Amino acid sequence: MLQQLFSPSVQHTLDLVGIFVFAISGALLAVRKNFDVFGIAVLAEVTALGGGLFRDLIIGAVPPAAFTDLGYFLTPLLAALLVFFLHPHVERIQVGVNVFDAAGLGLFCVAGTTKAYEYGLGLTQSATLGLATAVGGGVLRDVLANEVPSLLRWDRDLYAVPAIVGATMVVLCIRYDALTPFTSGLAALTAFVLRLLAMRFHWRAPRAWNRRSTVRDE
Template identity: 90%
Template sequence: MLQQLFSPSVLHTLDLIGIFVFAISGALLAVRKNFDVFGMAVLAEVTALGGGLFRDLVIGAVPPAAFTDLGYFVTPLLATVLVFFLHPHVERIQTGVNVFDAAGLGLFCVVGTTKAYDYGLGLTASACLGLATAVGGGVLRDVLANEVPSLLRWDRDLYAVPAIVGAAMTALCIRYDLLNPATSGVAVVTAFALRLLAMRYHWRAPRAWHRRSTVREE
């Protein structure tokens, strides 16, 4: 089904762009945490490849693409080199990086859902793996950096919700035999736009109703 939606060269190029942007976010967090260059490379690789690696292992697509395509492995290293030497400049264009990150989120939630379905999973499981593809690397990044994952924090703009919407739209299109380049593009753009709106207007998920927490808010 993926081959019907995108040509192999286009899909590969989009994958590498998404991987590069995700890797930059991992390397930047490593800089903020005062990690050395090895720590930067580890966070870059984990952020960029973690979600897709988890998906491939679950669906049995082994060896995972991250280990069969040298470009997938090298691209995060290139992002690490860029951040290592130019991180003050990269920090200044953080807004632009966030926009590309949102685009990668939209792309990966759709591609992840479609690939999981191609390997025989049901629609709900496929959508869940689409979500995991999009946000899994960021969760692993935060855990390794000893932080509460961003998508679990109430004081962060919505991140998982746009990916859930994109993955759910993809699953519904598959269910009603409507998935094609146009509808998959709509799902990507919808997730992308929701993430941009969340960043622009600081949309956040609600917390427990009438909560009475003694935990100090950071």
């Protein structure tokens, strides 16, 4: 078995924090789309748990943690309730929410990659599921809200790339038998910092070389 980055109790707390922040982003989008309270709750749950559910179903970790730990299910509902009543105030601290979202991205890409490898997947497949754990909920959120997923849009700051870097660092450490709490934390921190820098300097992925498309930019 691979070493855990933190003790089980601390890891569980960090998972709940990441779930809560991801749920906030889903609930805020629902408010902007003028969804009702049920829609707000659904987007909060999907955003927070979608990536982890997808990973657990792929690796055969069933029933998924979201259905065995009541805290995982209730935390997004708490976030949805908070946004339902206080969304103007939450909007004003959007920068802070984005910082925590970046932290969740870093933690989830590392945790997802590690868990996938522990269940017998290869290094490349584990990194792929680490990425899916980190960004899958956001993709489902955007699809349900009838939007092009953010990580596919050229006009959005890099989101998937920091998660890819973090997941790749983890599998390289596994490959060279160097995965420790320190190196796992370093991978999560790298993804976190890259995401913050992307938001700060508006780093974006390049579009097709020598692009001649007549499609209007959106």
